[in-house]
Amino acid sequence: MPSPSDTGAILEKGREAFSRIQNLLGRTPGRYLYDLHREPEEPSSYELIQAAGSWEKALSAMGVERARAGGPHYTDEELLSSLHALLQTLNPHERLTTQKAARHYARGELLAHPATYILRFGSWRNALSAARDPARKKKN
Known part of the structure; x- marks a missing residue:
């Protein structure tokens, strides 16, 4: 100490x-x-x-005031729309890893941290798949 x-x-x-x-x-x-x-x-x-x-x-x-527990709450559609919009700006052959997504999040280009997507959709792959899905339904 x-x-x-x-x-x-x-x-x-x-x-x-x-x-x-x-x-x-x-x-x-x-x-x-x-x-x-x-x-x-x-x-x-x-x-x-x-x-x-x-x-x-x-x-x-x-002297730091903590944010409310759980942070902001986003709907599945808000999360997927944000991820979809980010995917549209990238080269179609570029692989969006969680590390790259975290950098986009830090720059304000993604609504939530990749960990939020993993918790909500079960995996990063599921989140990417759901964001690319035209019907944009949550994958279980």
């Missing part, structure tokens, strides 16, 4: 990084998005947890 002075410095740097990332994304990032968008010199989520004891305690110590 870091010393109290180190803890304060880590949390202050984390607060600045968190604020920058929050402004970039337009919403409160979780650990994954925080680490994805932080600069190398900014503390990692692991370092923040080590300094505060948990992610929740780190957020509290940094």
Whole structure:
């Protein structure tokens, strides 16, 4: 565990990084998005947890207001329309992996993170298939 002075410095740097990332994304990032968008010199989520004891305690110590639980709620059609629109902008032979989709999401080109699509449709492949389907029905 870091010393109290180190803890304060880590949390202050984390607060600045968190604020920058929050402004970039337009919403409160979780650990994954925080680490994805932080600069190398900014503390990692692991370092923040080590300094505060948990992610929740780190957020509290940094004065971060959490977004409501579960984040925004989108209908299947909203998710599929967003993914369909993104697919239309890509080269038809380009494979849209979850990593590429996460980058599009970070740039605001996709409504939700790929993990949301996987949870909703069972797999990334199912989500892509449903988005390409003209009838646009949720695949079970």
